[in-house]
Amino acid sequence: MGAGHAELVDTDAARIAARARRESVRARERLSALDAEQAVLDGSAVTSGVIQRAQLPPATWRALSKLNAGRVEPRPLNELRWYMRTAAEMSLSDAYPIMTWVLANLRRKLEATTGAGLVLREYFDGACLVSEFVARAVFPAATVLADGTVQAGGQTVVGIGQEEVARSVLEGWIERCVRDELCICDPYFGVDDLWVLRCVLRHAPKASVRVLMGRGQAGAADMEEMFRLGWRNQSAQSPPWTELVTVGASGSGRFPVHDRWWVAGSAGLRLGTSIGGLGKRESEVSEMDAEAAERVRGVIQPYLDRRKRVGADGQELRYLSFTL
Numbered sequence: 001m002g003a004g005h006a007e008l009v010d011t012d013a014a015r016i017a018a019r020a021r022r023e024s025v026r027a028r029e030r031l032s033a034l035d036a037e038q039a040v041l042d043g044s045a046v047t048s049g050v051i052q053r054a055q056l057p058p059a060t061w062r063a064l065s066k067l068n069a070g071r072v073e074p075r076p077l078n079e080l081r082w083y084m085r086t087a088a089e090m091s092l093s094d095a096y097p098i099m100t101w102v103l104a105n106l107r108r109k110l111e112a113t114t115g116a117g118l119v120l121r122e123y124f125d126g127a128c129l130v131s132e133f134v135a136r137a138v139f140p141a142a143t144v145l146a147d148g149t150v151q152a153g154g155q156t157v158v159g160i161g162q163e164e165v166a167r168s169v170l171e172g173w174i175e176r177c178v179r180d181e182l183c184i185c186d187p188y189f190g191v192d193d194l195w196v197l198r199c200v201l202r203h204a205p206k207a208s209v210r211v212l213m214g215r216g217q218a219g220a221a222d223m224e225e226m227f228r229l230g231w232r233n234q235s236a237q238s239p240p241w242t243e244l245v246t247v248g249a250s251g252s253g254r255f256p257v258h259d260r261w262w263v264a265g266s267a268g269l270r271l272g273t274s275i276g277g278l279g280k281r282e283s284e285v286s287e288m289d290a291e292a293a294e295r296v297r298g299v300i301q302p303y304l305d306r307r308k309r310v311g312a313d314g315q316e317l318r319y320l321s322f323t324l
Contacts, residue, residue, distance in 0.1 A: 037062045040101075041072055041237050043205070046082045056086065057094045060101035067104055071236040073202040074109035109202065155286040158272075163279030170196070170262075170269070170285070175203040177267035182207060184262050185300045187214035187255040188274040189244075191230035196275065197324075200240045207264075208241040210304050214255040215248035215320065224322040231324055242324040247303050249315035256303065256311045261296045268293030 036052075036059035039045035051059065060083070066072045080102045087095035087102075158166045174182070174196075182200060186193075189211050200207055223246070231239050248255055260271035267290070272283035288296065302308040306319045 033058065033062075041066070043075060043079055046079045053086065053090075056083075057090075057097045061097045064097070064101050064104055066236050067101075067108065071234075073198050073205075073235070073237065074105040076205060077106075077109075080105055155284060158278050158283050158285060160281060161279060166278035166285065167195070170275075171199045171203070173262070173267070173269055173287070174199045174264075178204040178207050178264040180204075180207055180265070182209045182262065182264045183212070183297065183300060183304065184209070185212045185257055185296075185303075186260045186271070186274050187257070188276060189213040190276060191227055193275040194227070194230050194234055194239075197231070197239050197242060198235060201235075201237060205240060209243070211242070211244045212257070212300055212303050213244060213246055215246045215253050215318070223320070227322075227324060239324045243304075243321060244324070245304055245306070245319060245321045247317055247319050249311050249313065250318050251315050252313075254311070254313070254315075256308075256317065257300065261300065263293050263297045263300070266290040266293055268296055 033055070036045070036055035039048075039051045040056075040059045040063040045051040045056070045059070063072070067074065083098050083102050087098040090098070156165070156169045158169075178200060182204075184196070197209060200209055227244060260274055262269040262271070268288035270284075270286050270288060271278070272285065273281065277283065278285070303317075306321070309317055311317050
């Protein structure tokens with residue numbers, strides 16, 4: 001503390017310049033570390049090679065803390081393979097945080113799936129084999145002691161209090177069906193439903209999301225800020241590309257579509273109530289065939305593109321759109 005106070009009253013130009021240089025170096029190092037952490041979180045460490053190898057161990061440690069806190073979604077398996085190949089060429093102390101990041105991602109990604117026992121067991125057995133080999137090489141005399149089902153084409157009745165059942169069904173459908181784009185039609189889509197975007201980020205991070213929803217009571221600027229703040233409160237990652245389109249009759253504000261639909265490619269879901277209402281009252285989630293999904297897309301696409309200007313009651317439709 002005394003040294004710090006002395007620096008504050010020191011007027012020597014050379015020492016002031018030296019301190020400024022040190023602070024500048026520390027600031028650049030800090031920014032570089034934050035960029036490296038973000039590269040791990042958004043995948044550019046793998047796809048763009050923007051991170052130096054020496055930055056990987058501390059960057060994965062920091063990313064791991066956010067993963068364990070539930071602030072980020074697990075990364076795709078093809079990215080994790082890259083981390084494993086990179087760690088294999090490092091010292092044990094540098095490889096440890098990277099492999100911990102890989103295993104934590106695998107656990108989070110697969111813990112609720114039927115493939116968890118198969119995939120995680122193979123990784124576990126591989127890690128044990130390597131550990132045993134190292135132990136026997138370093139200490140020759142040492143002795144080392146060493147499955148949710150998703151059904152396609154079905155219907156699910158969601159009872160009161162079964163919010164987690166509903167989430168599991170919706171996330172399972174996203175994992176199976178969403179590849180390039182997910183379109184959601186839900187008049188009451190709100191900030192509390194942004195967990196859907198985290199599911200997309202987890203299973204189809206390159207997919208885009210378009211949501212058609214009601215106008216609500218908030219103004220344009222308020223609604224955009226509300227959703228952006230809602231996402232930041234849920235996740236430290238950037239969301240998938242998401243466009244939210246609100247529509248309502250100019251006089252009544254009435255939403256022009258009654259049903260709740262999800263469409264992705266040739267697949268579709270029909271929800272008996274809005275996302276936020278699942279588990280609060282008896283409702284159903286059912287899958288559509290390809291023909292029905294295409295018909296639904298034909299209904300909601302003109303609204304998403306803001307091409308439909310007049311509602312069924314003859315009132316002009318008012319739109320607001322923004323991206324996260």
